[in-house]
Amino acid sequence: MKRRDFMISAAGTVAGMALLPRMSFAAEGVIDWYTSSDSNILDFWTNTVKPAFEAANPGVSINLVDAGDGAGINAIAERAIAAKQSGADPQADYFETHDPNQPNGAIDAGIYVNMKEAGLSNYDKVNPLAFDGDYSLPYRGSQVLLAYDSTKLKAADAPKNWDDLVTWIKANPGQFVYNRPDKGGSGGNFVRRAIHQANGLDPAAFTLDNYSEAYANETLGKTWEILKDIAPSLYDNGAYSSGNTQSIQLLSQGVVTMTPVWSDQVLQAISQGVLPEDTGLVQLQDLALAGGFSRAVVLDNGVNRDAALKLADFVLTEEIQSAILTELGGFPGVSWDYVSPELRERFADIVPTSIPTFPGGDWGAAINDGWYRNVAPNVDRNS
Amino acid sequence: MEKSDSRRPTGLLLVAIPVLLMAWLIIWPIINAIGRTMWRPDAEGSYGFDLSSYIFFFSDQYSIDNLAITLWTTLMCAILLLAICLPIALYLRFSQGRLPAYVQALAIFPMFVPSIILAYAFIRVLGPNGMVDILLNAVGLPKIRTPYLTPWGPVIGLVWDNIPLTVLILLSGLGSVANHAIEAARDVGANRLQVFWHIILPRISNSILVAISFSVLGIFSSFTLPYLLGPASPEMMGPFMNRTFREVNDPINAVTQAVVTFGFCIAFGLFYVRSVARNQGK
Numbered sequence: 001m002k003r004r005d006f007m008i009s010a011a012g013t014v015a016g017m018a019l020l021p022r023m024s025f026a027a028e029g030v031i032d033w034y035t036s037s038d039s040n041i042l043d044f045w046t047n048t049v050k051p052a053f054e055a056a057n058p059g060v061s062i063n064l065v066d067a068g069d070g071a072g073i074n075a076i077a078e079r080a081i082a083a084k085q086s087g088a089d090p091q092a093d094y095f096e097t098h099d100p101n102q103p104n105g106a107i108d109a110g111i112y113v114n115m116k117e118a119g120l121s122n123y124d125k126v127n128p129l130a131f132d133g134d135y136s137l138p139y140r141g142s143q144v145l146l147a148y149d150s151t152k153l154k155a156a157d158a159p160k161n162w163d164d165l166v167t168w169i170k171a172n173p174g175q176f177v178y179n180r181p182d183k184g185g186s187g188g189n190f191v192r193r194a195i196h197q198a199n200g201l202d203p204a205a206f207t208l209d210n211y212s213e214a215y216a217n218e219t220l221g222k223t224w225e226i227l228k229d230i231a232p233s234l235y236d237n238g239a240y241s242s243g244n245t246q247s248i249q250l251l252s253q254g255v256v257t258m259t260p261v262w263s264d265q266v267l268q269a270i271s272q273g274v275l276p277e278d279t280g281l282v283q284l285q286d287l288a289l290a291g292g293f294s295r296a297v298v299l300d301n302g303v304n305r306d307a308a309l310k311l312a313d314f315v316l317t318e319e320i321q322s323a324i325l326t327e328l329g330g331f332p333g334v335s336w337d338y339v340s341p342e343l344r345e346r347f348a349d350i351v352p353t354s355i356p357t358f359p360g361g362d363w364g365a366a367i368n369d370g371w372y373r374n375v376a377p378n379v380d381r382n383s
Numbered sequence: 384m385e386k387s388d389s390r391r392p393t394g395l396l397l398v399a400i401p402v403l404l405m406a407w408l409i410i411w412p413i414i415n416a417i418g419r420t421m422w423r424p425d426a427e428g429s430y431g432f433d434l435s436s437y438i439f440f441f442s443d444q445y446s447i448d449n450l451a452i453t454l455w456t457t458l459m460c461a462i463l464l465l466a467i468c469l470p471i472a473l474y475l476r477f478s479q480g481r482l483p484a485y486v487q488a489l490a491i492f493p494m495f496v497p498s499i500i501l502a503y504a505f506i507r508v509l510g511p512n513g514m515v516d517i518l519l520n521a522v523g524l525p526k527i528r529t530p531y532l533t534p535w536g537p538v539i540g541l542v543w544d545n546i547p548l549t550v551l552i553l554l555s556g557l558g559s560v561a562n563h564a565i566e567a568a569r570d571v572g573a574n575r576l577q578v579f580w581h582i583i584l585p586r587i588s589n590s591i592l593v594a595i596s597f598s599v600l601g602i603f604s605s606f607t608l609p610y611l612l613g614p615a616s617p618e619m620m621g622p623f624m625n626r627t628f629r630e631v632n633d634p635i636n637a638v639t640q641a642v643v644t645f646g647f648c649i650a651f652g653l654f655y656v657r658s659v660a661r662n663q664g665k
Contacts, residue, residue: 240532
């Protein structure tokens, strides 16, 4: 390269770098939106919610960003706390799903909007079962089901409760797999269902506040015994897939016969032909596998706070809530009275009256670490 | 002589930016991490020298298992890489024509495939009911036990990923082996093995050391392939650190694992530095 060219390109680079920080400021009218969900949720927002919202609100647009996982959103929330203290701009307005109790003290720091007092016109429509505090807005639900290959297992023989499931797993070694509990909710909630099983089938026994190390050791200790008991009968003598998608992949390749799946992901996989039409779905009848509602959080100190609240209100409209059922295969966040009667009838069978949930906070870390230490076996290297 | 003197500051200026970046982005964080894990507040909040996180790491069977599997994976990859790449490099050095050019292109090809794509290709081909199983089944042979989700999964992926760099470094080392030295040995009646052992190997031992330390440094701290292809437990240090930090919310232990990891990497790095220094002295 000639010296003159070098000087020109170097000067250009320096000028560009001087402009960079200015360019990264949040733009007025562009909602910075973050998600920690799987790509099917991002696709749903890209193809359905974003065009509908932008058509209804000229001049406002949404910048959809995949934050990766819950820890990714947490890092952005921590940035928002720091920005609040210094009066700066957090460059974030809307979390697609988040637990406002994270990071610790975020609510006290005042970075989240109190949804109850925000004056949303659709707030009263939300399913009362779904609320988890005033700082988040439940807008969609999903649940973990068991999906199975109906060519190998007849619907009549599919296990309907936990004991039948354990009997089936042991009678069919290598035909069941669940993913590592920290790598996706389908395996994570299967582990949580085992916790419920070990502790009297009472979801109320676990709350965000009743975590203590002694209580966790006692309740989780019994759970690890249950899971260790079935481990040798799992796929490849106790191998665990590395995510929700990988479990579905093993099912679609005919490697395993049954695996826990998210309801929305499995319905989408069936509609896209990843899984065959006749894939069986079953829910345990003694206590359903845990699932949960996704709860949107709006940042109080974001530049586009008001536009983000408009968006939060918008996702509760009948248009979007129906699309959650039809396009996403999820459950609506609003009560069933606010879904069109036709859809209400069509989905009557699969929608539960309640979804057992499991608290996050310290429980999440205790479950994730305890499972790796106690359940995941040391694989024999020489086999 | 005057001219070379005036060039000297230019040379130093040229390396100043990478050196400063390295000090800022790598060396300072290392010092910082060591400080943060050893100089910690106790229950009353007063700071003091504290090795408890290291004592925990080396007394915790789970952490030791993870370190052991990382060392095992690294060792296996190093042995396999040498066993695969040395013959390829020798072939490329001593043969002529169009075929070696194709072989070289094939050997370099993995360099242009991102490891995440490699991981999914691996699952499709060697995974359960994958292409290999289908082919075996077609000729009436039994299924294989797939390496997917066993410790061999990451080994196969990492070896494939590291072939290009190793072949290139070995090939450049073989460039310094003169043809007439080999012809002279042949003339006095040395067979192929003797030529390799007495003529070629001593001349490329340095390149072998460099190639191995380069790939070992990358393999020891690799993340994507062990994460996607490896077993849930024990896990390699890369996924283990990431999980401790993000999922278990335990930064002190994650940093301790990182310090232990780069302690091993520094030891491997010293091999490389020593062999470079020895080369310069020649």
